[in-house]
Amino acid sequence: SYVLTQPPSVSVAPGQAARIACGGNSIETKSVHWYQQKPGQAPVLVVYDDSDRPSGIPERFSGSNSGSTATLTISRVEAGDEADYYCQVWDGSSDHVVFGGGTKLTVL
């Protein structure tokens, strides 16, 4: 089965850029989606199809996908960005949806 690997945690100072990686075999051939989840809340889609943003999501959120790693970048990080972030793909070979294990973003 397809596996997505994320670092458990990332820390960044306010105003700096945070980069959260999502690794998977030939992930560049898949569409990667990213979700933000704050404590006690349902996840929210922040980036879809590798690099597109839903309406209402700040331009500070961006994504890329190349080789074996997709990356969510949050520029000019704010305290309110502190949350868990999950990547997700659809694996066409198994017709299953896969989530990464999640990354906790801490704003120092």
Added chain:
Amino acid sequence: EVQLVESGGGLVQPGRSPRLSCTTSGFTFGDYTLNWVRQAPGEGLEWVGFIRSLAYGGTTKYAASVKGRFTISRDDSKSIAYLQLNSLKTEDTAMYYCTRDTGLLGRPDAFDVWGQGTFLTVS
């Protein structure tokens, strides 16, 4: 406004068979694939399964951890999706979310709308 509201959670004993509901509004329910995602306390998101729109056969797929025990169905006339849970185990304790899938042509894609979740405790 697009809304998904889950219900049916609560405390159930192992081996029981509750059914969760996802009541939707604000969009053409029949056009969309619906997914169920769960999250055990303190853990990450786990995809449970999906049901495609009837235009794509209403086919279902399930994670290996629930295949053969859980069943997803849909009632397009009521705009409701269901998750039937059988042979429950304590490790099925989790928040269960219903999500709308943006995928076109029956191909699953991003989940753009989530319900608030319903918590199921198996004990």
